[in-house]
Amino acid sequence: xxxxxxxxxxxxxxxxxxxxxxIRSALRHSPxxxxxxxxxxxxxNMPGSSVDIYKYPDLGVAKTPLNExxxxxxxxxxxxxxxxxxxxxxxxxxxxxxxxxxxxFSDIQPYQLSQVAWNMRDTVDELVRDALSLGTQVARAGGVxxxxxxxxxxxxxxxxxxxxxxxxxxxxxQGRIGELYQGFLHPHVAHDLRAETGPFQExxxxxxxxxxxxxxxxxYEGVAWVETGRARKRADAGGTNTDVYDTxxxxxxxxxxxxxxxxxxxxxxxxxxxxxxxxxxxxxFGGWKVxxxxxxxxxxxxxxxxxxxxx
Numbered sequence: 629x630x631x632x633x634x635x636x637x638x639x640x641x642x643x644x645x646x647x648x649x650x651i652r653s654a655l656r657h658s659p660x661x662x663x664x665x666x667x668x669x670x671x672x673n674m675p676g677s678s679v680d681i682y683k684y685p686d687l688g689v690a691k692t693p694l695n696e697x698x699x700x701x702x703x704x705x706x707x708x709x710x711x712x713x714x715x716x717x718x719x720x721x722x723x724x725x726x727x728x729x730x731x732x733f734s735d736i737q738p739y740q741l742s743q744v745a746w747n748m749r750d751t752v753d754e755l756v757r758d759a760l761s762l763g764t765q766v767a768r769a770g771g772v773x774x775x776x777x778x779x780x781x782x783x784x785x786x787x788x789x790x791x792x793x794x795x796x797x798x799x800x801x802q803g804r805i806g807e808l809y810q811g812f813l814h815p816h817v818a819h820d821l822r823a824e825t826g827p828f829q830e831x832x833x834x835x836x837x838x839x840x841x842x843x844x845x846x847x848y849e850g851v852a853w854v855e856t857g858r859a860r861k862r863a864d865a866g867g868t869n870t871d872v873y874d875t876x877x878x879x880x881x882x883x884x885x886x887x888x889x890x891x892x893x894x895x896x897x898x899x900x901x902x903x904x905x906x907x908x909x910x911x912x913f914g915g916w917k918v919x920x921x922x923x924x925x926x927x928x929x930x931x932x933x934x935x936x937x938x939x
Contacts, residue, residue: 649734653742657857659749660812661756666804667884667919678715679886681919682708713886713917718755720747721896721909729906740908744893748910752891753858759916760883760924761860761874767791769929778866783820784813784875784929786849792877792925793850799922801879804852811851813875814859816931818845823932851877866930875927884919887912 636643669679685706694700722740729736768775770782789811796809804810813821845855865872891912898905918924 647733651734651739653746656746656750659753660854660856660858661753661760662885664760664810664878665756665883665885665916667881669886672886675888676715678915679713680710681713681884681886682710683919684708711884711917711919713884713915715886715888715913715915717911717913718751718891719894719909719911720744720751721894721907723898723905723907726902726904737906741893744908744910748891748893748912752912756883756885756916757858757860759918760876760878761926763876763882763918763924763926764921765795765924766926766928769927775862775865775872775928776867778870778872778928778930779868780870780930782866782870782930783932784817784873784927786821786824788927788929789821789849789851789877792927795925796877796879796923801920801923802881804878804880808847808850808852809877809879811853811875811877812856812859813853814861814873814931815855815857816861816933817859817873817875817929818853818855819933820929820931821848870930872928873931875929877925877927879920879923881920882918882923883916885914885916887914889913 667681669681672679685708687703687706690700690703722744724736724740767788768778768782769784769788770778772778772782793809801809845853847853859876860874862872862874864870889912891910891914894909894911896907896909898907
């Protein structure tokens with residue numbers, strides 16, 4: 629009589645495909661832009677839909693020698709100029725039912741909290757980036773007059789960076805790290821700049837050994853560079869379907885922010901008689917705006933990594 633085996637085929641009801649109950653998060657870039665908001669209101673007089681932050685113009689230089697006898701004429705103080713920051717509510721919310729939580733193979737709540745937190749960080753970071761993109765000092769690779777004229781060959785070059793630094797210096801803009809300005813560029817743009825210049829100079833040569841500059845990859849032409857995938861890339865914004873990248877060179881007081889309510893996570897409530905639903909989201913009230921146009925410089929270029937078959 630033949631032996632009878634209990635195998636995976638005869639016990640198929642017991643043999644199932646396995647799965648990992650831990651669910652990994654999506655790939656994420658670290659937020660960078662809000663750290664540039666170094667101007668904030670200090671003495672707000674009342675709640676409002678916007679906040680005005682003022683700046684004084686300086687008196688004109690007085691180079692005419694004084695007369696020994698006659699008193700000098702009075703001059704008027706410059707009228708303060710307001711920068712108006714509109715305030716808006718922003719937020720997002722998720723809701724998981726009781727049954728979904730009890731029947732899922734992995735715990736949904738940590739995933740829900742993580743998704744909400746990162747959505748808040750992503751949204752706020754892009755809101756700040758969008759405000760920075762409205763700066764009026766701009767140069768375009770290839771010397772073209774408009775963004776839609778940028779072609780595949782118009783990559784970033786050292787003269788464009790030198791021009792940005794010279795413009796900020798001429799505007800009396802203070803550096804953000806000592807005398808250094810901060811620069812933010814997309815990794816695709818950094819690839820082209822390194823192809824021209826070689827490695828950036830190491831940042832520790834410009835600071836004490838115990839000083840650490842988060843996310844800074846090196847120094848070049850008076851700028852401490854941060855390489856970030858959060859730099860703005862506009863698909864097909866140039867000529868012949870060319871992607872356009874924004875590179876920012878920033879000094880002190882380039883960006884102002886006004887916050888009516890700090891952005892934070894919220895656990896909401898729903899008219900649910902059995903408390904079976906749990907809304908979790910985030911909410912905040914604020915706004916951002918360029919404060920000193922002269923302290924912000926944008927370079928628009930393409931990248932060889934954005935051109936098919938090149939790079």
